[in-house]
Structure formats: structure tokens, C-alpha cells
Amino acid sequence: MRSSAGGISAALIAMFLGLLAVTQVRAQEVYSRSLELETPSSLTTLIANLAERNSALREEIFDLRLRTESAREEVASGKGSLTEAQRQLTQLEVFAARTAVRGPGISVRVEGPFDDRALSDLVNELRNAGAEAVAVNTVRVGPRSWFGAAADRALAVDGVAVRGPWVVTAVGSPEVMYVAMTRTGGIIGQFELIYRDTRFSVARETALSLPSLANPPRG
Amino acid sequence: MATLTERRTGRLPAPLVLMLPALLFGLLVTLQWRTQQDRSELTVRYNAPLLDAASSLQKEQNALKAQLADLRAQLDQIQRGAASQTSTSRELQARIEELSAAAGLTARTGDGVTVILDDARTTSPAQAGNVEKSICHSTDLTDIINTAWRGGAQAIAVNEQRIVGSSSVYCVGSTIMVNGTLMSPPFEVKIIGPQNELLAAYDDPNELRDIKQRRDVYGLGFRVSRTAGLKVPSYDGALNVRYATPQ
Numbered sequence: 001m002r003s004s005a006g007g008i009s010a011a012l013i014a015m016f017l018g019l020l021a022v023t024q025v026r027a028q029e030v031y032s033r034s035l036e037l038e039t040p041s042s043l044t045t046l047i048a049n050l051a052e053r054n055s056a057l058r059e060e061i062f063d064l065r066l067r068t069e070s071a072r073e074e075v076a077s078g079k080g081s082l083t084e085a086q087r088q089l090t091q092l093e094v095f096a097a098r099t100a101v102r103g104p105g106i107s108v109r110v111e112g113p114f115d116d117r118a119l120s121d122l123v124n125e126l127r128n129a130g131a132e133a134v135a136v137n138t139v140r141v142g143p144r145s146w147f148g149a150a151a152d153r154a155l156a157v158d159g160v161a162v163r164g165p166w167v168v169t170a171v172g173s174p175e176v177m178y179v180a181m182t183r184t185g186g187i188i189g190q191f192e193l194i195y196r197d198t199r200f201s202v203a204r205e206t207a208l209s210l211p212s213l214a215n216p217p218r219g
Numbered sequence: 220m221a222t223l224t225e226r227r228t229g230r231l232p233a234p235l236v237l238m239l240p241a242l243l244f245g246l247l248v249t250l251q252w253r254t255q256q257d258r259s260e261l262t263v264r265y266n267a268p269l270l271d272a273a274s275s276l277q278k279e280q281n282a283l284k285a286q287l288a289d290l291r292a293q294l295d296q297i298q299r300g301a302a303s304q305t306s307t308s309r310e311l312q313a314r315i316e317e318l319s320a321a322a323g324l325t326a327r328t329g330d331g332v333t334v335i336l337d338d339a340r341t342t343s344p345a346q347a348g349n350v351e352k353s354i355c356h357s358t359d360l361t362d363i364i365n366t367a368w369r370g371g372a373q374a375i376a377v378n379e380q381r382i383v384g385s386s387s388v389y390c391v392g393s394t395i396m397v398n399g400t401l402m403s404p405p406f407e408v409k410i411i412g413p414q415n416e417l418l419a420a421y422d423d424p425n426e427l428r429d430i431k432q433r434r435d436v437y438g439l440g441f442r443v444s445r446t447a448g449l450k451v452p453s454y455d456g457a458l459n460v461r462y463a464t465p466q
Contacts, residue, residue, distance in 0.1 A: 034403065035270055035394060042392030043269040046401070049389065050276035053399030053456070057283040060457040064290040071297045081301040084294070085311040091460050092318040095384055100466040117362065124361050128387035132463040143322060143384035146368035171463040209466065216321065219373050 094132065097142040097213040101133045103171040105208045106178050108188070111165035112198030116147040116155050118191065122168060123147075125187045129180035131170035135210040137162050142213040158215065174204040277401050284455040291324070323383035323454045327374040329411040330447045332418060334363055336430075337405035337440030353437040355404050357390035359430055360397070363408055364388075366427060370420030372412040374451040378402045381454040398456045405440065409449045418445065 038046070071084040093099040108122065123134055123141055134141040139157045150161035170177055181188050181202045188200050302312035319325050339353035364382055367375050375382040380397040389396040394403065410417060420426060421443045433439040 035273060035401070036266070038266075038392040038394060040265040040269055042394070043266065043273055045391045046394060046396070047269065047273050047276060049391070049396060049399060050273065050280060050401070054276060054280050054283055056457040056459055057280065057287060060459070061283065061287055061290060064287065064294065068290060068294045068297065071294060071301075075297060075301045081298050082308055082311070085298055085302075085308060085315060088294075088298075089311060089315050089318070090465055091458055092315060092322055092324075093465060094460045094463045095458050096318050096322040097384060098318065098321075101463040102466050103462040103464055105462065117358070117365075120361055120365050121358060124357075124387050127385055128389050130459065132385070132460055143382075144368045144372065146365050148369065173462060210463075217373075 095143075096216075097133065097140050098216060100140075100210060100212045101171055102207060102209045103132070104174050105131070105169060105171040105205050106174055106181065107170075107203050107205050107208070108168045108181060109165060109201045109203075110168070110198060111200075113153065113195055114155070114164060114166065114198055116149050118195070119155055119166070119168075120147040122187060122191075125180065126168070126170045126172075126177060129170075129172065129177040131172045131177060133171040133210050135169050136166055138211060140211050140213045142216065144217050145213075160214070169205070169208050169210060171208055171210060174206075178202060178204050273401070280400065287457070288453075288455050323374065323381050326453045327411055327451045329373070329449060330414055330445075331372070331409065331411040331449050332414060332421070333444050333446040333449070334367075334408040334410065334421070335405055335440060335442045335444075336360065336363060336408065339438035339440065349437055352433050353439055354393070355406065355439065357388040357395050360388045360395070360406060360408070362427055362430065366420050367408070367410045367412070367417065369426075370410075370412065370417040372410045372417065374411040376409045376451045377406055379452055381452055383454045383456075385456070385459060386454075398454070409446075409451050411449050411451055414445050418443065 035043070035046075067084055067087070071081040074081045074083060090099075094101055108126075119136065123131075123136075126134055136155070136157050139160055139162055141157060145158050148156040148159070150156040152163075154161045154163045155166065156162065180186065183189075188202060191198070191200055298312060298315070302308045320327075336355045336359055338355055360377060364375060364377070377388075377397045380386070380400055380402075382397075386398050389399075394401060395406075396402070427441075430439065430441050434441040
């Protein structure tokens, strides 16, 4: 009887140790959220992304310096800064989706079952690839737009039902966006595996035309 | 005879019972050691310079964003000064200010809700083998942001990065970038807007089903609370309007 009890307690201790080991491994994975633990390939992707953002910032700083200078000169010569104000307004109207826009870009056609979260992810991916304006069919996506489900398998953009097949258009660099969408392991590749009955096609576009935001939010 | 059987049954199972956890333990230790080794071969050689490059680029980005903010403020001042000159420029200036606010280029203060999203910090049995479900992903953030806009949010920031029309949540490995800025959990999402509508949107059982289920089963950190006097910073990134022209 004594040895049996001893055996059981030894087994219990061993099991406890095993359990500790498991939780230890898991705990490390859960906490492994620092750059140090990223693989070289992830780090390289992160670095490319950072470098791209920084060069966009540098370009905008360069541009803004010139504009500040010319605005100063305009004001000094008594003409006011109408040119600069007009320019800023134009830029903001595009950025806030308050004007219809045209330009090159890509279109993503989705034919078959699809859902609002995937649409939201697709728009997020397009923005990450530098999309300057996005529309779903004829509905422009704004800075505060949200996606939802609608009746009869339609999707909703800001509460407005949009029926499939959906064509998501984005104005921006056609090359950068096309590659971002279609690369191996990219979002379209993932969609094709998840939505097996849906057809996805991505195309570069030379002249897209997107409407302005239908109901800009107030406040 | 009776004692002998008793002894036998008493003694034999003990080593047998021990064998399994011991094996498991050994296996886990090896597994752990091996993954660390796999990682280290490439990691040791390349990670130090890559880490240096990443952190210096992030530092550079912060400095560039500060420069950009400074230039925007300068230009703003020049224009405000000039705006009083004619009624046309006054109108233009008013429109610029309205659109700047709508686009997220001005800081905002107001009441709203705060959402905290975090990796599970305690390990529960349900987590074993389900690490993916107990940590937060970029899609969780996009879902939380989508629900906020749906609930009538007026301004949102994730860890002090303002969400604007060009914002994206990007994930590489286990690192998340918002507006191109590196960040890691916990995520604090500050949302200015109508509190009751926002809380109702987050309480809606049809919203964020996946996140709520992972909170309940895998200990994912997800908390929504009513907050007064929130401060949401202005967007400090590039506007990047290069391809789109007004029609």
C-alpha cells in the first residue's frame, strides 16, 4: 500500500512537471511579442515597410517646404495665399473623399459568396498599398466608412446595400497595389482558399473614375 | 499470495505511470530546444543588424513626423494670417478648417469609450495548442475600428495613431503596424463619439463575435469602457495624394 501511494505521488509530481513544461512553452509563445523574436524575413518586410513610409514622409516634407515658402512670398507681395489655399483644399477634398476623383489604379472583382469582414480586410490591404481613394461598386469609401451585412447576401457600406458581384476600385500606383494584392500568400490568395466558390480577379486600370462620398458624416 | 498480488499491482503501475509524463517532459524540452536552435541559425547571423535598421528607421520616422507637423503648423499660420484679407480667402480658409477636422488632421477632445485589446496574459488549459486564438491580430483591430465607425465614432486613435482615410493595420510576423508605426499589445483604442450608441454597438451580440468568444474561452484581453475627456491626437503621417485628381 505504501509503495503504491508513493508511486502515485511520484506520478503526480511528474505530471505536474509535464504540465509546467507545457505552460512554460505556451507562456513564452504568448509573450513573444518583441521585435527581437521576429524572423529575419519578417524583419526585412517590416524594414521595407518602414523605409517606404519614411520616403513618403520625406517627399511630403520637401513639397510642404516649397509650398510654405511660396505662400510666404505670396503673402509678402500682398496677393494673399489664395494659390496655396486652393491647393490645400484640393488635397483635403481628395483625402476626405469629398470630391469625385479620377486616376490610375486597380480594380478587384469579386463574384460569388463574400462577407463584410473580408471586404473590410480588402479595403485595409488596399490602403496599406497606398490607395488614395476607394469605392465599392458605385459607393465611395470615406475616412469613417464601415462595412456590414445586408439582406439577401448583399454587403453594406455605411448602411447602403451593395449587391454582388462587387468591384472594388482603388486609385493609386497600379503596380504597387497589383503586386500587393496578387503576391504569393497575399490577400487574394488567402481569399481564394477560403471562398472556394468565389471568383476573384485583379486588373490594373489606367483611368478610373470614383464618385464622392454620398453622405459625409457630421461632427 | 494475496499480499504478493497486492504488491505487484502496487509497484508495477508506478514506473509505467511515470513513464508517460517523463516522456512528455523530455519531448517538450527537446521541442523547445530545437525551435530555439532553428531560429538561432539565421537569427544570430542577421537579426542584430536587422533590428538596428528597424529601430533606427522607426526613430527616423518619428523625427520626420515631427518635422511634418511643424511645417503643417507653419503653413496653417501663414494662411490664417492671410485669410482675413479677402472674403474669398476667408471662405476658403473656413472650408479648409472644416475638411481638416473631418479628415483627422486636427486633435480632438471629447467623451467616448476606450477599448483595450491584449494578448492573454494568463495561461489556461484551453490555450494549449490555441496560442493563435489567445493573442490579438491585426484583423481584431480592424474589426474593433469598423464597429466604432458603425457606432457613430467621430475620432479614433490606436496607441496614439489617429485613424484616417488612408490608415491601415498591417501585420508582419507578430508585429503590428498602424499608419506605418510599429506597435505591440496592449492596444488602447480611444474612440470619441456618442457613448451610449458606441457601447450598444460593442454590446451587440452580432458584433465582434470571434473576439468575444476568444475572450471567454482563451482569455484574450478585450474590455470596453465609458471614458470622459478623451484626447485623440491629429494624424501625423503623409497625405500622399499623388495619383488621384479631383474630377
